[in-house]
Amino acid sequence: MDVSREKTLREPRVSSLALQVAKYTAVGKITVRNNLAYLYDYLIRSLFLLVILYIFAQLWRVTYDGIGTATISGYTFEQLLWYLVFAEAMVLSSPRLARRIEDEVKKGDVAYQLTRPVSYLLFQYAQYMGEAYVLVPVHLLVGGALGTMMFGVPHFGWGWIGFLLISVGAFTVNFLLNMILALTSFWIEETRGLEFVYYKIVFTLGGMLLPLEMFGGTVRQIADWLPFQCVVYFPSKTAVQFDAGEIGHMLGVQAVWAAVLTVCLTLIYRKGVKKLNVNGG
Amino acid sequence: MSTAAKKSLSLLQFLLTTWKLNLAGAMEFRMSFSISVGTMILNNFVWVFFWGIYFTKFPLVNGWTLQDVMMVQAIGNGAFGVAAVFFGNFIGIANIVSTGQLDTYLAQPKPVLLNVLVSKMTVSAIGDLLFCLILYGLYGVHTGLGLAKFLLALLIGAAIMVFFNVLAQSLAFFIGNAEGLGFQVFNAFLTVSLYPTNIFHGLGKLILFTALPAGYISFLPIGLLRDWSNSFVWGAVGVALGLALLAFRVFRIGLKRYGSGNMMTMRM
Amino acid sequence: MSSVRVQELTKSFTVKYKQAGLAGSLRSLFAPQTEEKVAVQPLDFTIEQGEVLAFLGPNGAGKSTTIKMLTGILHPTSGSAEVLGFNPWQERQKLAFHVGSVFGQKSQLWYHLPPVDTFELMARIYEIPRGEFLKRRDQLVERFELGPYLNTTVRKLSLGERMRCEIAAALLHRPQIVFLDEPTIGLDVVVKQKIRDLIREMNREEGTTLFLTSHDAGDVEQLCKRVIVINHGQVILDDSVSNMKREFLTHKTIHLKLAELPQPIALPGVTVVKQKGTGMKLSVDTALTSIETVLSFIVTHYKLVDVTIEDPSMEEIITHIYERTGKGGV
Known part of the structure; x- marks a missing residue:
């Protein structure tokens, strides 16, 4: 081989952290811009959010009136409704991975992405976050419109910042869990059913339908030991009842789960790629 | 036998055959059949969980007990189950019309609307039906009269579910892009029919008994099952029959538009 | 260089057999039957x-x-x-x-x-x-x-x-x-x-x-x-x-659709593979007569409705290669 070419090729590439960050930030950014094209569709589709929030508003108004106290499990009626706005926004804004990844696995696109100097998982993560943060403002706007109509403009102050901060961890944990489910398509035919069931768990133990404080002893304890609370309960609670002391705890729990799940995801991904090698695409 | 009786008999045979074929088709893939039915049952139990938690803290919602709410879930999901299993295209008409697939049905010598409705079976909805039966087993009144009332409620609920949505879907004959709208209407209708009617007041309640008549489904557990109210039951039956007549009428008017070629631009 | x-x-892959029916899927879940499939032989x-x-x-x-x-x-x-x-x-x-x-x-x-x-x-x-x-x-x-x-x-x-x-x-x-x-x-x-x-x-x-x-x-x-x-x-x-x-791309196929029944074509290396009414399929040995010559003949002698020219398909070429090289055929 030609010496000069040999040298330029062999020169260790300095993929510094900065370049890596720039790379995946660029992926995230381009996803945001690409998804802005769907903004109108997103808005139309999110109108259903108004129906469900309206029903919940009616149900809880009747409940608060019936009980006759100002708070239930520490939430005022206004706080509870805003909690539900944030909770629905978190769930509805989470991109659905199962169909996309299943297609990529089956058509072998997973393989083709490997011809580029990017990590498949980080690429997907950057895309996921990009899409989620296009959707969150849309859903908060639609849901918030109802909240504002009922209670006037909300004053969460630090709650907004807290929500933004915790939502990053929330989407990260949700991405990891969903990606693990989606990658099982290396072995099983249909993963959309699994995703469906997963979201039912998020609805309940993740605290989308009810804040976790409303649960009785054992159910609450179980929920505390599972990762689902990171996805919905943490960010929604932070938004409506900001507590600087709690933030540290929540971030800590999210970090632990993110670490554990990242290890699981990496193992599963490696096993899947290996299977691709053994059994073909 | 009179010709009318003969005609109805042959129609009945046609319906039975279609349903049998639909079911046989669904059972071909037993694995995915079991999975989709199972996940649907699980899905519905999420709401049992929700109401279970709710009622441990608050024993009553405006006079509704846990049992009443469970019956709302049973009747609402059951009505949807009957509709989607036996008349699976009740939310697919807009699509069929706007993509020009109606031609196939027009070519067959059977009543068009009925033929369209029964020609699809939503497999997962079998899960909704089973869920409905499970809830009846757990929370229903297990007497002859109780069962009869439960079945009557289910029948009325299913009729309202089907014919209201046929009306909404038939908009596709008259306006473009009715698919999205039809789906939103259905979604809203199904959702509100699963909550106790009494949490709604004023305008909301008015809408439930007029424009979006899901109230006639969600109030069945009280007005029919628990404290039989003549006026409510006859009202609900009347609404069901009225919607059915209106649906057939509107669909027929739509068909004329479809046949007269006004739809060409949409079918491209 | x-x-x-x-x-x-x-490269060989291990391919799993799928068995029919529910019992079959369960069986292959626990005791999968596999088969070695060679995708690439020594290359x-x-x-x-x-x-x-x-x-x-x-x-x-x-x-x-x-x-x-x-x-x-x-x-x-x-x-x-x-x-x-x-x-x-x-x-x-x-x-x-x-x-x-x-x-x-x-x-x-x-x-x-x-x-x-x-x-x-x-x-x-x-x-x-x-x-x-x-x-x-x-x-x-x-x-x-x-x-x-x-x-x-x-x-x-x-x-x-x-x-x-x-x-x-x-x-x-x-x-x-x-x-x-x-x-x-x-x-x-x-x-x-x-x-x-x-x-x-x-x-x-x-x-x-x-x-x-x-x-x-x-x-x-x-x-x-x-x-x-x-x-x-x-x-x-x-x-x-x-x-x-x-050696292998020696022939091209010409499909013709004509307005009237054709007169016979007599050019070296051109054979009529099929003729049915006004439809015609020709095989041209391009070493003997160039495709341009054939086309100009057609244009001057026939009333043309439609014409397509095809190269031999990959399958035909491969059969050809096997014939020429005598390597083990299919």
Whole structure:
């Protein structure tokens, strides 16, 4: 081989952290811009959010009136409704991975992405976050419109910042869990059913339908030991009842789960790629 | 036998055959059949969980007990189950019309609307039906009269579910892009029919008994099952029959538009 | 100086049997029955730097498995390969910085954004320094004449415009070797020609090694000097394109639809394969009579409704190769 070419090729590439960050930030950014094209569709589709929030508003108004106290499990009626706005926004804004990844696995696109100097998982993560943060403002706007109509403009102050901060961890944990489910398509035919069931768990133990404080002893304890609370309960609670002391705890729990799940995801991904090698695409 | 009786008999045979074929088709893939039915049952139990938690803290919602709410879930999901299993295209008409697939049905010598409705079976909805039966087993009144009332409620609920949505879907004959709208209407209708009617007041309640008549489904557990109210039951039956007549009428008017070629631009 | 060196490369997959029915699926879940399937048999070839190689074969011949091994996506069962001096499956990431790929049916471009945005992303992904990227981008924009489309959303571009952008995107990082999989699929004749010109120019000016798979005989004839044909995971032909043309692309088929019954055609090397009413199928031995001669005869003597000219299909060529070389046939 030609010496000069040999040298330029062999020169260790300095993929510094900065370049890596720039790379995946660029992926995230381009996803945001690409998804802005769907903004109108997103808005139309999110109108259903108004129906469900309206029903919940009616149900809880009747409940608060019936009980006759100002708070239930520490939430005022206004706080509870805003909690539900944030909770629905978190769930509805989470991109659905199962169909996309299943297609990529089956058509072998997973393989083709490997011809580029990017990590498949980080690429997907950057895309996921990009899409989620296009959707969150849309859903908060639609849901918030109802909240504002009922209670006037909300004053969460630090709650907004807290929500933004915790939502990053929330989407990260949700991405990891969903990606693990989606990658099982290396072995099983249909993963959309699994995703469906997963979201039912998020609805309940993740605290989308009810804040976790409303649960009785054992159910609450179980929920505390599972990762689902990171996805919905943490960010929604932070938004409506900001507590600087709690933030540290929540971030800590999210970090632990993110670490554990990242290890699981990496193992599963490696096993899947290996299977691709053994059994073909 | 009179010709009318003969005609109805042959129609009945046609319906039975279609349903049998639909079911046989669904059972071909037993694995995915079991999975989709199972996940649907699980899905519905999420709401049992929700109401279970709710009622441990608050024993009553405006006079509704846990049992009443469970019956709302049973009747609402059951009505949807009957509709989607036996008349699976009740939310697919807009699509069929706007993509020009109606031609196939027009070519067959059977009543068009009925033929369209029964020609699809939503497999997962079998899960909704089973869920409905499970809830009846757990929370229903297990007497002859109780069962009869439960079945009557289910029948009325299913009729309202089907014919209201046929009306909404038939908009596709008259306006473009009715698919999205039809789906939103259905979604809203199904959702509100699963909550106790009494949490709604004023305008909301008015809408439930007029424009979006899901109230006639969600109030069945009280007005029919628990404290039989003549006026409510006859009202609900009347609404069901009225919607059915209106649906057939509107669909027929739509068909004329479809046949007269006004739809060409949409079918491209 | 070789760009790709492949020795004794093999790949087999373990394929699972699926059994019918619920009981069957359960059984195969716990005690799967498997079968060894050979995708690539011992494969040997070398590609020189700057060479343009056509890699041909019918579907399922092992083409894409070979490409996947050369790009490091798949690990071989045995044997070795070296691409640009790298071991592809051990140094995939490093190799990826020097490899470009265009898969005709898989777009790299972002659908709702103008191509210029995808270019920006590529610059990040391949870690191209800013100044170098801008210079290279402008160069490619000029050469591929992308100026007018650069800021138009991809969804509004025609297929040909899109493919030009696609190729430009794959060249931004100055790859030493480019894998082109069906680069002209679905394009009309004029656009095909344009794409081929661009690819040829790039090879000439930058000395890029090209590895091309295509079903289009035109792509192969006009772009490549050398051709490797594989079938059932084995190289059955490794020769120059001009040799292959002389030996195996000797015939073209002409389908005619005429307005009236035809008079007989008498040209050397032209035979009527089929004739039914006003429809006619001719086989032309291009060594004896050129296709132009045949066409001008047809135009002057027949009332023409429609005409199509076909190259022999991959399957026909392969049968031919087996006949000539006497290698074990199918």
